[in-house]
Structures are given as structure tokens and as C-alpha cells.
Amino acid sequence: MMTARPARWHAFGMGGTGGCEIVGMAPSHELAAITERLLRALPSWFGIPEANAEYVESATHLPGLVARSGDPVGVLLSRRHFPGSAEIHLMAVDPQWHRRGIGKALVATLETQLINDGCRLLQVKTLGMSRPDVGYAATRAFYLSCGFEPLEETHDLRPGNPCLIMVKPLR
Ligand SMILES: CC(C)(COP(=O)(O)OP(=O)(O)OC[C@H]1O[C@@H](n2cnc3c(N)ncnc32)[C@H](O)[C@@H]1OP(=O)(O)O)[C@@H](O)C(=O)NCCC(=O)NCCS
Numbered sequence: 001m002m003t004a005r006p007a008r009w010h011a012f013g014m015g016g017t018g019g020c021e022i023v024g025m026a027p028s029h030e031l032a033a034i035t036e037r038l039l040r041a042l043p044s045w046f047g048i049p050e051a052n053a054e055y056v057e058s059a060t061h062l063p064g065l066v067a068r069s070g071d072p073v074g075v076l077l078s079r080r081h082f083p084g085s086a087e088i089h090l091m092a093v094d095p096q097w098h099r100r101g102i103g104k105a106l107v108a109t110l111e112t113q114l115i116n117d118g119c120r121l122l123q124v125k126t127l128g129m130s131r132p133d134v135g136y137a138a139t140r141a142f143y144l145s146c147g148f149e150p151l152e153e154t155h156d157l158r159p160g161n162p163c164l165i166m167v168k169p170l171r
Pocket of ligand 1: 042045090091092093094097098099100101102103104105125126127135136137138139141142143145146
């Protein structure tokens, strides 16, 4: 299992992402502040204050990957459920940086870490297709492009919102 690490432990330049670097961050108030700033830039996806507060709080106990171009421009929080399986808990990329490969680089970085740590399965939960939403249709297109497969849409996990579980075998 991955354990808590110093706040910054890995950084490298990403060729296709306009000079961004991806930095691993341990759970912290600094990571929570970065998460809060990025959620605020994405009101169409993150418009419910109570849900945002939960995401921000989660950054104080979940590890993160942060894409930076000077300032943070993207964040991914992940959760390790079992030695063999993990979940993307949250992803947010600054809208000014969309479609520049940052989301894909964040997922690829997480996958490399997980594979090196013996993890074999990654999941993500997002809004299901039975609730038409242009923004989340783009989100699903993103995860599909990263190699995730839709596993199940359930109405039990998030009352009032259809939840699509997507999975990706890691190899
Ligand atoms: C989803 C998100 C993290 C993707 O980040 P990104 O940096 O823009 O994604 P990338 O540039 O790496 O996109 C990789 C591929 O995903 C697909 N994709 C990404 N955005 C898409 C869109 N709006 N429409 C269709 N396909 C899309 C494309 O295949 C894209 O490759 P291409 O640009 O070469 O065609 C970002 O759009 C975001 O922050 N969205 C709002 C928050 C959100 O949805 N979070 C996840 C909640 S579960």
C-alpha cells in the first residue's frame, strides 16, 4: 500500500502539456486549498457548495497529484481501497487548460504509481448517461479516452443522481 509521503516527492516536465509539471502531494491543507481553487473555476461541474466542501475536506486525507504551470492548473485525488484496487476520487483541470493533455497526464501518472505499487484495477465514479448533461458527457468521453470501461450505472450510491462506475485494468 502507498503510505504518506513528504509533501512533494516527484516532479517532471510533461512534453505535450505546455511545460506543465506533475507533482505528488500528500494530504494537507495546502492540497485542500489548491483543490478549492480549481473547483471554484468549474461551476458547471462543481456547483453544489456542500459537495465541494466534502471534496475540499477529502484533500486533507487523500493523496493528490497536482499539475502546475507555475500555479496549479489541475488536481487528481485518489483513494486506495485495497492493495489491488484504487479509485480516482476527484479530477479538476482549470478550464483555460482543457484539451491540452493535462487530465490524461494526471491519470497516466497515477496509473504508473499504482502499477509500480502492485495495484491492478482503477475505478472512477461519475454522473451516469441517464441524466443528460453536456459537461458530464465530456467527462465520460475523457475517461473513455483514458481506457476506462463503463461497468454499471446505479441509482443507489448517490441518491437523486445516477452514478456511472467506470473501471480500467492496470497493466
Ligand atoms: C475531465 C477533465 C479532467 C479532462 O481534463 P483535460 O486536461 O481537459 O483532458 P485531456 O486534454 O487530457 O483530454 C484527453 C482526451 O479526453 C477526451 N476529452 C477531453 N475533454 C473532452 C471533451 N470536452 N469532449 C470530448 N472529449 C474530450 C479527448 O479524447 C481528449 O483527447 P484530444 O483532446 O486529443 O481529443 C477536465 O475536462 C475537467 O476538469 N472537467 C471538469 C471536471 C470533471 O469533469 N471532473 C471529473 C468529475 S468525475
